[in-house]
Structure formats: C-alpha cells, structure tokens
C-alpha cells in the first residue's frame with residue numbers, strides 16, 4: 001500500500017480533481033486503481049472489489065478527489081485573496097449540497113462513506129477504523145497481511161460458490177461462517193482465539209467471526225500504549241489463526257488432488 005500511496009495516489013490526485021465532473025471517466029480510473037491494488041497485493045482479479053475497498057479503507061476515488069478539490073480551493077482563496085468558483089458546480093454535484101461556502105470536509109466524510117459501504121456488507125465500521133488501519137493493521141505490508149486481506153475479502157477455499165462442501169470436515173455446507181464459527185476441525189484454535197479476543201476487546205462474542213470483524217472494523221482507536229499493545233496483539237493472533245486455517249485448507253486441497 002506504500003507503493004500505491006507513493007506512485008499511484010500522488011499522481012492520480014495531482015491533476016485529476018479538475019475533471020471530477022466526468023463521472024464515467026473517473027469511474028474507469030477508479031476501476032483501474034482497484035485492479036492495480038489487487039495486482040500489487042497479489043489478490044486475484046475475481047476478488048470482491050467492494051470488500052477490498054472496505055478492508056483497505058478506500059471508499060472510492062470521488063471521495064479523495066472532492067476532498068482534494070476543496071483543499072485546493074481553500075488554499076487558492078487564502079493565497080490569492082480571491083474567490084475560486086470554477087469548480088463549485090462539480091463540488092455541489094458530488095456532495096449533493098447547495099451552499100458550498102460552509103463546507104468543511106475531512107475525516108468524517110471519508111468515514112461516512114466507508115460506513116455506508118460497510119452497512120451494505122453487514123459490517124459495523126467504527127470511526128477509529130481508519131486510524132487503526134494506518135497505524136496498526138497494515139503499517140508495513142508483509143505476507144501475513146496478505147492472509148488477513150484474503151480472509152477479509154472472503155477468498156480461498158472457504159468460498160461456497162466454488163466448493164459446495166467444507167474442505168476440512170467434508171460433511172457440512174461450506175462458507176466463511178461454517179469454517180470460522182462451526183467447523184469441528186478448527187475447534188481448538190477457534191476457542192483459544194475467541195477467548196483471547198474477548199479478553200482483549202472486553203467483549204462477549206460467542207461467534208469467532210463476529211469477534212474478528214469487531215476487532216478489525218469496529219474497535220475504537222486509543223492512543224494509550226497499553227491499548228496499542230493489546231490492539232497489535234489481537235491483530236497478530238488473528239493472523240496466526242488465519243494462517244493455520246489456510247494451511248489446513250491447503251493441505252486438504254493437496255490431498256484431494258493426489259487422490
């Protein structure tokens with residue numbers, strides 16, 4: 001994501017805000033951007049784009065462009081001491097508002113967009129998510145981050161549209177909910193992680209999937225050292241669990257291929 005930030009976003013945001021009213025073209029750039037992120041992160045092109053965008057805290061390109069445009073407008077007006085009205089219409093169209101002189105747009109706007117996207121996927125996204133994402137979850141992208149992202153995008157042998165029956169226990173309907181919450185073959189690991197996450201987050205989730213999603217999306221951001229330590233520990237434990245899960249799935253898959 002650092003590579004994306006340096007090479008893609010910096011260039012995209014440089015001149016593109018001026019063309020924000022060309023909706024279909026911006027959408028094309030947006031799709032291309034998601035395509036490139038998938039390639040950078042070694043995720044297949046079939047990965048659900050909405051889920052990926054939510055997991056990475058990148059709602060859509062318009063969100064960033066309109067933020068940038070308003071910042072430029074404010075800066076221009078401050079430096080040159082004259083009103084810049086050239087882009088007012090475009091901004092009004094995107095934000096769907098009448099009076100733009102009072103617009104204060106920032107962190108909350110990004111958060112609201114993400115929250116809306118999350119609701120469609122049944123996820124409750126907390127305001128601290130974006131901050132935690134920056135500081136705790138993918139600060140430096142390593143292989144275990146790939147596993148975490150893969151899981152957050154519901155990729156791999158847990159997909160019911162590819163494998164009808166669970167690969168691990170072979171007698172239940174497949175799906176993320178079954179593998180994470182119910183499958184007998186992960187019982188020990190699941191109970192350990194569920195207990196630890198409940199303790200870290202001070203929650204009483206009975207289902208592991210809910211506990212993981214809470215830790216990833218809904219946990220509040222805290223600046224205290226003790227909280228940061230707990231937060232990092234939780235993410236580390238989730239990654240370890242997912243690594244074990246995907247390893248087991250991979251081993252079963254290889255067995256099937258050999259038979």
Ligand SMILES: [Zn+2]
Nearest residue numbers: 166168169183
């Ligand atoms: Zn199973």
